[in-house]
Amino acid sequence: MRIAVLLLCIAYNEGIAVPEVREVTCTGGREVVLEVEASEVTIEGVVRFKTRVYRVDGEITFPSTTIRMQAGQECKLKVVNNLDGEPCTEHENGYHCQDTTSLHTHGLHVSPTDDNIDTHINPGEEHTYEYTIPDYHLMGTHWYHAHHHGSTALQALGGLAGMLLMDASPSFQLPNDIRRLYRRSRVPPLMLNYLAFGDDAAGGFWNFHTHKDLVELYDPVTVPLDLQWEEGQPLPNDGTGNFYVVNGVLSPEVEMVNNDAALLRMVHAGDGQHLCLELDDDNNLCNMTLLARDGVFHQTPYLQLSTIVLLQGTRADVAVICSLPEGVNEVVINIRANPNPSVNPSETNTFSQESILKLKIRNGMRRTAVPTSEVPFPSYLTSLMEASVQIGGETGVEDILLGGGGASGYSVNGVSWPGWEHEGDGKYVEEFCLDKSYQITLGGAGRATHNPDGPVLSSTPFHPYHQHINHFQIYDGSDNTGMVLRNGEWRDVVPSWGGVGTVVRMKPVRFVGEAVVHCHLLQHEDNGMMSLMKLMECGGSEAVSTSSIGLLGKNGEKEQEETTNFTFLVVMCVGLVAGIGGVVLFAVGRARRSVGSPVAAESVEIEDEEDVEQAACEGTVLL
Secondary structure (H helix, E strand, O other): OEOOOOOOOOEEOOEEEOOOOOEEEOOOOEEEEEEEEEEEEEEOOOEEEEEEEEEEOOEEOOOEEEEEEEOOOEEEEEEEEOOOOOOOOOOOOOOOOOOOEOEEEEOOOOOOOOOOOOOOEOOOOEEEEEEEOOOOOOOEEEEEEEOOOOOHHHHHHHOOEEEEEEEOOOOOOOOHHHHHHHHHOOOOOEEEEEEEOOOOOOOOHHHOOOHHHHHHOOOOOOOOOOOEEOOOOOOOOOOOOEEEEEOOEOOOEEEEEOOOOEEEEEEEEOOOOEEEEEEEOOOOOEEEEEEEEOOEEOOOOOEEEOEEEEOOOOEEEEEEEEOOOOOOOEEEEEEEEOOOOOOOOOHHHEOOEEEEEEEEEEOOOOOOOOOOOOOOOEHHHOOOOOOOOEEOOOOOOOEEEEOOOOOOOOOEOOEOOOOOOOOOOOOEEEEEEOOOOEEEEEEEOOOOOOOOOOOOOOOOOOEEEEEOOOOEEEEEOOOOOOOOOOOOOEEOEEEEOOOOOEEEEEOOOOOOEEEEEEEOOHHHHHOOOEEEEEEEOOOOOOOOOHHHOOEOOOOHHHHHHHHHHHHHHHHHHHHHHHHOOOOOOOOOOOOOOOOOOOOOOOOOOOOOHHHHHHHHHHOOOOO
16 A cells, blocks of 8 residues: 655645644544554655554554544544564564554553553554543643554654644633644644664664664564655755654745744654754744643743754644744745754764754734743642652662663663563662652763753763653753753653763652653664653552642632623723724634644634634724
């Protein structure tokens, strides 16, 4: 079967508009079916290749279909393995089980029994994952991907991955400026996929393989890559053949309006190297404001940055606003992935591509400002910056180190992954009690240190540390710019610097079981750089009920008062306009979109009371 990437097919001079990836909603206990099969993918004008993909509810796209969930709702994801390979039953570290799969919901705060990657879906088999989303779950940008040990990198980076958007529950009270931006943004969520089809993915560092070479490490090869480059065209990214696509398109364009804030919800679904995304904007026409990282909003004031660093697996929600020079009707601003010497003095660990995405700014109606309000945090994300904490876990482990030990160097605290069936020493990197606050230092054994006075990642490559189920708070990230880390933010992927390390704090709540930790260089995870945390009930702690975890900073009385004031003001304003002969036409589209859903550029939607109030007072015709 041959498939093409889903495109809007809108050409702007030399560019292609960024496409909106197909989306399905999974709420109310609905079952979404993900069929795993081999198919041909086309990157328009660049390359065709064969890989493993998801057919979601009967349709295939690259990247895979976006799944939208909602806090307080149940979702079922049924994975059906239609591949033709052999079943896999043995455990080993290394590249194996190429056609056996499982599923991970990266970023969700759910039970380990829901997000359980200790599932082995062999060819011809199926498994249904049932997710009960707590009603207090924060809205955010996440993703899902295959996660079977031994074939995680092959499958997840090959095409078994898609965006996962969490909407807030109806009772969650978002600040108006945040709500407006997420509802009105014309830009679809953006998935950045790394296609490594060249001869050297990362300068040879750490035995990291291109996807082309990785496919050949499995014996026998059941899904050959069958690369077919576009005739007459040079290999992308300066002839390297290793490049990023955004929603399946090489360097697409995002259309923006002058002085109107746009929301870029980005998922870095790459491996190997991190991205330093920079505005190629010598005239300082655009500003980027970082609102959230790894699916959790930042504390205010939000940071204005010229460079956004995306580690492997990281997500970022960024508000961008641009101003056209006087007399100019249209400008295109490039966003490049560029090794920034201020971030990394060595280019080894930073990917370079002249253009990842372009911003096309034109004149039009301004609708949205850059938000400044702070989002109320659910209590499972209560700040631990001033909390009384225990240094280390219950067995005394204070540091979690990736690499530098074990039989192959692919290890966590010196132990290579012993397998799900292993019991005894080495099964858990550490044990943690519910409702108890801890401080842990994350580091990469034997790696270089970073500069505590700046944002330097490392002078040699580092391992990105990822933790399932529970986010952790950055207590001391030693980054004064916020480009890489910001003290006080909540993350699930961070650099594991050697020497100094990244100091984090966490408080497991509600869920007991086994939470996976691993290097998010997925080839390293496949080779054994993975372990488990044991989350358990201890004396004085218990699994927390949904109803006992609420929101911080709710302001229901104030909201009711504002609604009353709005009604009075609309009546007064409409009367005033009518009195002077004005005609105000209201087409009040009160259909409530899910938070984050894009609004068509052709229409102006009245979404809340302030929209109606402003339109009435200005005599605006709203369509």
